[in-house]
Amino acid sequence: MEGGRQGSSTLNLSVADRQITAEQIMLEAFDLQAEAPKPPKQSIQSMEELEDYRLQKRTEFEATVRQKRHTIGIWLRYAKWEEQQKDLVRARSVYERAREIDYTNPILWLRYAEMEIRNKNINHARNVWDRAISLLPREDQLWYKYVLMEDMLGQYSNVRKIYERWMDWEPDENAWNAYITFEKRNGEIDRVRHIFARYVVCHPKPKVWLRWAKFEESQGEIGNARKVFEDTLDILESEDVHTRLYIDFAKFEEGQKEFDRVREIYRYALDKTPPKKAKSLINNFIRFEKQHGNKDTILEIIVAKRRFQYEEDVELDPTNYDVWFDYIRLEESVGDIERIREVYERSIANLPPSPEKRLWKRYIYLWINYALYEEMETKDYNRAREVYNTIMKIIPHKKFSFSKLWLMFSNFELRRQDITAARKILGYAIGVNPNEKIFDGYIELELKMGNIDRARILYSKYLDWAPENCQAWCKFAEMETALNEIERARAIYELAIQQPLLDMPELIWKGYIEFEIEGGDYDRARELYKVLLQRTTHVRVWISYAQFETSIGQLQTARNIYTTAFDKLKDPERVEERVLLIEQWRDFEEEAGDEITLQKVQDNLPKRVKKRRKVYTEEGEEAGFEEYFDYLFPDQVKSHPSKLLFESAKNWKANKQ
Numbered sequence: 001m002e003g004g005r006q007g008s009s010t011l012n013l014s015v016a017d018r019q020i021t022a023e024q025i026m027l028e029a030f031d032l033q034a035e036a037p038k039p040p041k042q043s044i045q046s047m048e049e050l051e052d053y054r055l056q057k058r059t060e061f062e063a064t065v066r067q068k069r070h071t072i073g074i075w076l077r078y079a080k081w082e083e084q085q086k087d088l089v090r091a092r093s094v095y096e097r098a099r100e101i102d103y104t105n106p107i108l109w110l111r112y113a114e115m116e117i118r119n120k121n122i123n124h125a126r127n128v129w130d131r132a133i134s135l136l137p138r139e140d141q142l143w144y145k146y147v148l149m150e151d152m153l154g155q156y157s158n159v160r161k162i163y164e165r166w167m168d169w170e171p172d173e174n175a176w177n178a179y180i181t182f183e184k185r186n187g188e189i190d191r192v193r194h195i196f197a198r199y200v201v202c203h204p205k206p207k208v209w210l211r212w213a214k215f216e217e218s219q220g221e222i223g224n225a226r227k228v229f230e231d232t233l234d235i236l237e238s239e240d241v242h243t244r245l246y247i248d249f250a251k252f253e254e255g256q257k258e259f260d261r262v263r264e265i266y267r268y269a270l271d272k273t274p275p276k277k278a279k280s281l282i283n284n285f286i287r288f289e290k291q292h293g294n295k296d297t298i299l300e301i302i303v304a305k306r307r308f309q310y311e312e313d314v315e316l317d318p319t320n321y322d323v324w325f326d327y328i329r330l331e332e333s334v335g336d337i338e339r340i341r342e343v344y345e346r347s348i349a350n351l352p353p354s355p356e357k358r359l360w361k362r363y364i365y366l367w368i369n370y371a372l373y374e375e376m377e378t379k380d381y382n383r384a385r386e387v388y389n390t391i392m393k394i395i396p397h398k399k400f401s402f403s404k405l406w407l408m409f410s411n412f413e414l415r416r417q418d419i420t421a422a423r424k425i426l427g428y429a430i431g432v433n434p435n436e437k438i439f440d441g442y443i444e445l446e447l448k449m450g451n452i453d454r455a456r457i458l459y460s461k462y463l464d465w466a467p468e469n470c471q472a473w474c475k476f477a478e479m480e481t482a483l484n485e486i487e488r489a490r491a492i493y494e495l496a497i498q499q500p501l502l503d504m505p506e507l508i509w510k511g512y513i514e515f516e517i518e519g520g521d522y523d524r525a526r527e528l529y530k531v532l533l534q535r536t537t538h539v540r541v542w543i544s545y546a547q548f549e550t551s552i553g554q555l556q557t558a559r560n561i562y563t564t565a566f567d568k569l570k571d572p573e574r575v576e577e578r579v580l581l582i583e584q585w586r587d588f589e590e591e592a593g594d595e596i597t598l599q600k601v602q603d604n605l606p607k608r609v610k611k612r613r614k615v616y617t618e619e620g621e622e623a624g625f626e627e628y629f630d631y632l633f634p635d636q637v638k639s640h641p642s643k644l645l646f647e648s649a650k651n652w653k654a655n656k657q
Contacts, residue, residue, distance in 0.1 A: 401433035
């Protein structure tokens with residue numbers, strides 16, 4: 001074992017000095033590759049050798065088609081070889097055998113017919129073409145080749161028969177166009193018209209009608225061309241008519257100087273075409289009017305262009321109600337009732353995205369304007385009533401309502417002299433969603449009708465629903481006052497001031513006191529002031545009380561009120577109220593007092609002093625100082641000697657300077 005190990009050679013695993021890549025190996029092998037041997041050229045010297053060669057090739061071809069009988073290319077090479085041997089019978093036999101394998105292959109029929117044509121066997125070729133188009137009527141190239149052969153032979157009657165057979169299969173537009181071109185080349189104009197008549201039935205497309213119209217125009221048959229255009233618009237549905245047809249029709253009439261016809265065509269087209277597809281129509285209409293129009297027609301096309309712009313805007317955002325308002329105003333300026341109604345109906349069909357009142361405010365005005373338009377402009381009152389009823393069903397009254405809409409609906413019925421319907425509307429509104437404006441409107445209605453008892457009942461319901469509403473109490477009392485029902489009015493005021501919660505109590509007290517003053521019952525008014533001062537000591541109440549006593553000549557009583565109020569308002573937090581009071585007191589003494597009483601008031605006037613105080617930020621940190629003005633009354637200085645000392649020091653400093 002050891003000897004064997006010692007005698008074994010060790011492999012050299014180190015890297016060679018010269019490296020050879022796989023790419024180099026491949027390139028070297030390609031360079032050293034020998035050319036493939038070419039088959040030897042055979043030279044046939046006798047008929048026996050030719051027959052042997054033919055037998056050998058036929059044997060090879062037969063063996064190949066037996067193995068790959070569905071490969072049409074092999075059959076075509078076989079038939080081509082037989083044709084080269086001038087043996088057309090065998091070539092036809094090969095084509096027929098191939099036809100039995102796959103007759104649906106159009107290439108097979110094309111090669112078969114081309115072989116017959118090359119060898120000038122026209123009848124054989126016709127036979128092949130006839131069989132081909134019978135078996136494969138949807139292969140257009142077979143028809144084209146057949147037509148081309150007969151056309152080149154000058155057999156125009158045969159060409160026409162082939163086209164007729166082809167048209168029975170209702171081929172595509174290219175086939176019809178080829179047939180028309182053939183007849184035009186032969187000058188058969190009546191036949192062309194007959195073909196066009198069948199063509200538009202098979203392919204009722206705008207471009208086909210347009211091609212027919214242009215043909216008639218090229219022949220100088222203006223009446224026929226116009227009739228073709230008119231038939232197109234009558235037969236085709238509006239959504240199938242392309243704007244190009246309208247434009248070409250208009251240009252045709254423009255070429256004939258029929259400008260009124262052109263305008264009617266454009267108007268008809270704009271009515272039938274969706275606005276988003278009408279841009280080219282509008283541009284051509286503008287071009288025409290600039291050349292041949294007047295002020296009115298130019299204005300009309302401007303309206304059409306604006307209409308197109310509005311349509312684009314509402315398509316981008318159907319809930320942009322401002323655009324709808326502008327669109328409606330545009331249509332109302334034109335005055336087409338049906339179009340106006342159409343725009344209204346389209347606009348109100350776009351409900352706000354969510355049931356929030358702020359989103360519904362603009363939307364509701366679409367309905368309001370719609371109802372007013374039907375009532376005021378078209379005088380269609382039933383339609384206006386239907387508009388109101390519809391929007392009342394759409395609004396989510398459990399979440400919010402619109403008092404303006406209820407009142408407008410009831411006023412509409414009033415204008416129609418249907419009082420019962422107006423009352424039902426307002427009564428239903430109060431039941432569904434009571435509102436201050438609805439109560440006020442209903443009460444106003446009953447007052448106009450002279451139904452006082454109904455108005456009182458409504459005020460009672462109003463105050464049951466909102467007992468804190470001071471304006472309702474005041475209006476109720478004012479109504480009774482106007483009816484000279486003094487005790488009723490006083491009772492209403494008494495009930496009002498006894499309410500535990502009021503939104504504007506000063507309104508009630510002011511109305512009650514004025515009511516007693518106007519009635520001449522000054523003692524009651526004085527008692528009301530006293531009761532009010534027990535509830536509030538606001539400076540305005542003191543001033544009003546003093547002015548009341550002054551107005552009835554009780555000057556000393558008024559002076560006593562000012563004196564009492566001046567003493568009551570000593571609170572440092574109410575300095576500004578006290579300043580306002582003493583200014584009113586001074587004015588009173590200047591008008592109704594003497595020098596002694598006036599001097600007494602002037603001695604109590606405050607001094608205006610400038611002070612400083614700290615300023616703090618929102619976070620509570622100090623932000624420096626600010627200056628402000630304060631007032632010092634003489635009685636405040638006496639009660640605080642430190643303030644008097646401060647004032648003396650300040651005066652001494654000023655005198656020293």
